[in-house]
Amino acid sequence: MQSMFIILCSFIFLVCDNFSPCYAETSGEDLYYRGSYLDAESYFREMDNNNPKDVRWRYNRGCAAYKSDQMDASLSAFNSVTKRSKDPELLFRASYNAGNILFKKGDFASAAQFYTQALKIKPDDEDARYNLSLALVKKKAAQQKDKDSKCDNPQNGDQNKDSKSDSQKDDQQNQENKDSQQKDQDKKDKDSKSKEDAKKKDQNSKDKQEDDKSQQSAKNEKQEEKPDMSKELKAAQAMPDDKKEQQEQTSEQKAQQMAVLKAQALLDNIQEDRSIQMQQMKAEGKEDARSGKHW
Known part of the structure; x- marks a missing residue:
């Protein structure tokens, strides 16, 4: 069974080798058949870049890359041809070769897809049909191997769970320790703050007492410096009789003086009116009546 498997793998590669890599008559084909696969790949790559619409250069580039063990570059070239070419023969070869590369890489599901695509173009191709069944x-x-591996090692999951559980316990313990330390620190900070607040409160109380004492002392000093006005007030309220009589006499004298001044002013007004009247009479040619005597 082991030898059959090796023959089948060789058969897949031989099928790929049986394809002619070149569709154009170029010196790149000579390099390829001489075994200079790297030089051939470089030549086909240059021609592909200069003639991007002719996908035959890209197919030849994929074949040369495959021969030089550049599997990723070869797969990329063949995959591009399957999307761009309209030639059925070129599409079949590119799909078939892409399936061979994926089979070699161990991606059997993708290899089966490319073989199926090749069979859609040539349903009677025995090599493609055989490679598809093998894939x-x-x-x-x-798939079965993966399933058996999971069934044979059920304890791995339990061990992982136990390890994870232990790790979680350790993390939880560490977190609890941190929380406890934080609580202790918070308590210390709180006690320190309470002591500091009490100290400040006592200091404020002492300062307030000293301020009250200072204010009371200043108030007492101010009261001592203030003169006693009670006697003066009593003297002003109880005025002696002699001073009262003097004030009354002074008031009478002032009234008499005012009466004299008013009488003088009235007399001045009368004289002034008389003088004005005499001037008017002189101006009109009149004179005062004479007594008839000549002094």
Whole structure:
């Protein structure tokens, strides 16, 4: 069974080798058949870049890259041809070769897809049909192997769970320790703050008492410096009789003086009116009546 598997793998590669890599008559084909695969790949790559619409250069580039073990570059070239080419023969070869590369890489599911695509173009191709069946068998065997591996090692999951549980416990313990330390620190800070607040409160109380004493002392000093006005007030309220009589006499004298001044002013007004009247009479040619005597 082991030898059969090796023959089948060789058969897949030989099928790929049986394809002619070149569709154009160029010196790149000579390099390829002489075994200079790297030089051939460089030549085909240059021609592909200069003629991007002719996908035959890209197919030849994929073949040369495959021969020089550049599997990723080869797969990229063949995959591009399957999307861009309209030539059925070129599409079949690119799909078939892409399936061979994926089979070699161990991606049996993707290899089966490319083989199926090739069979849609040539349904009667025996090599493509055989490679597809082999890819499906490999795909199923790989899936079963993964399934058996999970069933044979059930304790791994439990060990992982136990390890995870232990790790979680350690994390929880560490967190609890941190929380406890934080609580202790908070308590210390709170006690320190309470002591500091009490100290400040006592200091404020002492300062207030000293301020009250200072204010009271200043108030007492101010009261001592203030003169006693009670006697003066009593003297002003109880005025002696002699002073009262003097004030009354002074008031009478002032009244008499005012009466004299008013009488003098009235007399001045009368004389002034008389003088004005005499001037008017002189101006009109009149004179005062004479007594008839000549002094």
